[in-house]
Amino acid sequence: MFDFKKITQETDLYNLHTHTQFCDGHATMEEFVVEAIASGITHLGFSPHSPISVESPCNMSRENVPVYLDELERLRKAYGDRINLYTSMEIDYVSVGDGPAADYFKQLPLDYTIGSVHFIPAIDNPSVMVDIDGKYPAFKARMSKYFGSDIEYVVKTFFSQMMAMVEEGGFDIVGHMDKIGFNASQYRDGIDEEPWYDKLVIDLFENIMDHHLVIEINTKAWLQRNRFYPNLKYFGMLKRFNAPVVVNSDAHYPTLLNSGRLEAIKLLKVL
Numbered sequence: 001m002f003d004f005k006k007i008t009q010e011t012d013l014y015n016l017h018t019h020t021q022f023c024d025g026h027a028t029m030e031e032f033v034v035e036a037i038a039s040g041i042t043h044l045g046f047s048p049h050s051p052i053s054v055e056s057p058c059n060m061s062r063e064n065v066p067v068y069l070d071e072l073e074r075l076r077k078a079y080g081d082r083i084n085l086y087t088s089m090e091i092d093y094v095s096v097g098d099g100p101a102a103d104y105f106k107q108l109p110l111d112y113t114i115g116s117v118h119f120i121p122a123i124d125n126p127s128v129m130v131d132i133d134g135k136y137p138a139f140k141a142r143m144s145k146y147f148g149s150d151i152e153y154v155v156k157t158f159f160s161q162m163m164a165m166v167e168e169g170g171f172d173i174v175g176h177m178d179k180i181g182f183n184a185s186q187y188r189d190g191i192d193e194e195p196w197y198d199k200l201v202i203d204l205f206e207n208i209m210d211h212h213l214v215i216e217i218n219t220k221a222w223l224q225r226n227r228f229y230p231n232l233k234y235f236g237m238l239k240r241f242n243a244p245v246v247v248n249s250d251a252h253y254p255t256l257l258n259s260g261r262l263e264a265i266k267l268l269k270v271l
Contacts, residue, residue, distance in 0.1 A: 101170030116175030219260030
């Protein structure tokens with residue numbers, strides 16, 4: 001099993017959630033490696049959005065998976081004396097049998113995997129899977145087109161998808177476990193402060209703990225939105241239960257490899 005604890009105890013200079021040219025990242029893998037070395041990062045994991053059963057411009061194709069794996073081996077040979085490089089994927093959970101636990105992913109030579117939810121079923125047509133992870137203007141448009149403007153349906157369905165993913169397993173890290181909170185709170189101010197919302201987060205957290213998974217603190221939105229995933233208000237819960245945690249920037253640009261990470265680590269240490 002991949003030793004997350006060893007890395008997180010050894011150094012703060014790591015990132016295990018990185019997107020490159022193989023999905024929706026904005027630079028090549030080699031450009032990320034060069035920037036990581038220049039920044040002092042000693043452990044770098046690549047996690048392209050996995051091949052997926054629904055149409056998505058953000059996910060890599062199955063045809064590119066061998067190309068991705070070969071490129072990582074090339075980079076290990078070229079830079080392995082200066083940095084530790086790891087093979088991963090951020091695997092989308094779509095439905096039962098269509099997610100991280102699928103046989104396809106089990107046979108890939110991955111060091112670890114991140115399980116995430118980016119799609120939920122349309123309210124009147126469950127066969128249509130809708131991206132609820134994008135920027136807010138697109139999210140707002142999809143609210144009326146696919147969800148009848150029912151924000152509580154969207155939030156509850158996101159968390160039910162997360163719960164189902166945890167139950168099915170097949171992955172190591174829970175990716176951005178309450179990311180829906182940002183778009184939802186833009187759509188209805190304060191929704192992520194309501195008791196029923198808190199209960200959904202706490203129930204998910206308890207389920208993650210029961211399944212002995214690692215929780216990601218995702219720092220991608222900290223500088224622009226002043227928000228971590230999970231939200232800062234849940235950091236105390238992570239500490240109280242001694243939850244295994246990795247702090248990832250979910251970087252799509254090399255210059256953002258460490259964005260928000262050190263701030264999150266500092267806050268974790270003082271709580």
